[in-house]
Amino acid sequence: MTTQEAPAYPISGRMFERAARVLPGGVGSSARAVRAGWAPYPPFVASAQGSHLTDVDGHTYIDYLLGLGPMLLGHRNAEVTAAVIKAVTERGTVFGLPHELEAVAAEKVCDAVPGVEMVRFANSGSEAVGTAVRLARAATSRPLILRFEGHYHGWMDTVYWSNHPKLELAGPDDAPVPVAAGAGMAPGVGDSLVISQWNDVAALERVMAEQGNRIAGIITEPMMLNTGCIKPVPGYLERMRELATQHGAVLIFDEVITGFRLARGGAQQRFGITPDLTTMAKGIAGGFPVAAIGGKRALMEMCGDGRYSHSGTYNSNVMAVAAVSATMDILARPGTYEHLDRLGARLLEGFSAAAARHGVAHEVQGIGPVGQLWFTDAPIRSYRDAVRHARHDRFAFWWRQMMDRGVMFHPSQDENLFVSTAHTDADIDRTLDAADEAMAAVAAVGPV
Ligand SMILES: Cc1ncc(COP(=O)(O)O)c(C=O)c1O
Structure with missing residues (x-):
């Protein structure tokens, strides 16, 4: 044709x-x-x-x-499919209670990803990001999230801004403004975002110098994969890590795409930079709909002790964690x-x-x-x-x-x-x- x-x-x-x-x-x-x-x-x-x-x-x-x-x-990876069928046939699907496969899958994810000491499963990348952003605010009691133009972090109100804005609406190159990705966002959400161009060390330093003490979290794709593919320039992510630590902001790597793909431990392993929180989804479960949020024990424990409520009827369902577990085994092979x-x-x-x-x-x-x-x-x-x-x-x-x-x-x-x-x-x-x-x-x- x-x-x-x-x-x-x-x-x-x-x-x-x-x-x-x-x-x-x-x-x-x-x-x-x-x-x-x-x-x-x-x-x-x-x-x-x-x-x-x-x-x-x-x-x-x-x-x-x-x-x-x-x-x-x-x-249709045969091993993942077989693991899911076996688990569902022998156990069931959703209990509203814990089951053993959940911890088995969590151990394997913690073993694979350097920055993940504890993990919670979710059902989509958007959910995992929604959790990470709120957790950053909960942990720091600060209002702002720094996110970058051209990145996509899912469709939640808190982040669905400036992923592909029209440049005539997006402000000057050195001072971008938040642009909603569509109608219907809750009023005022844009005010909770600081937008910067990615791969620009000077811009990052400027933003952190001006607003660092109000920034709860910095969320970034470690390699920009929602505007084609754009690699981080040498030193950029390293500087981001330094600035987040210096200003007490939570560094969130959105590894929904890079996770388990750039290396078994994701981009953070490949680049040798450890974030505070990591979101994961595509690649974690051989094509089954599963996501996860993981990170430092001190942050993740907030989900456990009641300071932060992380919920989800379908979280850690049998199909999901059976698929994660089998996928982790396959990816670990030499x-x-x-x-x-x-x-x-x-x-x-x-x-x-x-x-x-x-x-x-x-x-x-x-x-x-x-x-x-x-x-x-x-x-x-x-x-x-x-x-x-x-x-x-x-x-x-x-x-x-x-x-x-x-x-x-x-x-x-x-x-x-x-x-x-x-x-x-x-x-x-x-x-x-x-x-x-x-x-x-x-x-x-x-x-x-
Ligand atoms: C980096 C990144 N974060 C989050 C998401 C949202 O994930 P989901 O589509 O599973 O909600 C995507 C989806 O493409 C993504 O690429």
């Missing part, structure tokens, strides 16, 4: 029409919506296995979307991260080589099994760089070309490509063959 023809997804089209009558936008979450780039409608999934996904129209793709991150072990790193590097280096061969201006960024190809002729180090320099039109064209050649990833350059433990060298070979053809098509359509 070429881009001029109508997409060959007639069955998906019919399913979309039906879905749109009862599901707003025809989908269950904004990232799957037509306006997120899945035009004219998203392909509907028939099934997925390992590194491959098949749509209802019969196309099979090598899958780098991976459910937007959770499928770190590939689709060679897991060598495999993920090697294939991730092959993919990104291969994309870069294809772009260079065809004279297409670009930058690739990534670590281990996650990254992105930027179509840009200027370096991308912050959200505002991405707005000003990234060529979203070119990315959309490249995406279509790759989809047409059986390679699946998100149509927006603001998302990422993910590699799983189930991907193989043969998958990467096929992907890079497709990339060479797709990049030739990109180069042919216009000035580069």
Whole structure:
């Protein structure tokens, strides 16, 4: 199929029409919506296995979307599935009481992640972040949270600001203002946020010097993965750690994506920087819907002694902790991260080589099994760089070309490509063959 023809997804089209009558936008979450780039409608999934996904129209793709991150072990990992079925069959699902598997899973998470001495499970990354932010305020009795433009921390009122603001609303580069990500936020929440550009040491030092004694917590993705992929500049996270300690603010690493992916112990292990609190989700449970918040014992114990109320009917349900436990065992096996790193590097280096061969201006960024190809002729180090320099039109064209050649990833350059433990060298070979053809098509359509 070429881009001029109508997409060959007639069955998906019919399913979309039906879905749109009862599901707003025809989908269950904004990232799957037509306006997120899945035009004219998203392909509907028939099934997925390992590194491959098949749509209802019969196309099979090598899958780098991976459910937007959770499928770190590939689709339908047999061991995780078996562990969940066994636990549910033998025990049940939800008790409103503790059960042994919960502590087993918690021990394994504490063992894996350097900054996690105690942990509580939750059901989504948004919930885990909501808990972390409130805990930071509870622990410090301070009002403000510092968050960064271009990061996404879920949809809770307290943080769903300035993730992708229009620059005309977002204030000057050196003094960004909070911009709500949508209508309906509780009044005054914006006043509880301090917004800064990420990767800017001087800006961070300025904010902390001016408002450090009122800042309860600093929340950051340790690598920006909600505006494509942007790596931290050398020394930035180290300085953030120092400033948080110096000013008595709680440093929260939102490792919802990086956790268990950049290393078994997440970005904090890979970068050697230990936060006070960590949020985790995608990657913790082999694709089952589980999240967690963990951190220093002194902070987490507030959830236990009544100073902070952390609740949730479905927290630590049997399916969740059985999946976490099995996933932790798999990730602890020798060679897991060598495999993920090697294939991730092959993919990104291969994309870069294809772009260079065809004279297409670009930058690739990534670590281990996650990254992105930027179509840009200027370096991308912050959200505002991405707005000003990234060529979203070119990315959309490249995406279509790759989809047409059986390679699946998100149509927006603001998302990422993910590699799983189930991907193989043969998958990467096929992907890079497709990339060479797709990049030739990109180069042919216009000035580069
Ligand atoms: C860094 C980060 N934090 C939090 C969230 C929210 O997680 P969830 O979608 O599970 O609520 C996401 C989701 O993409 C994320 O990428």
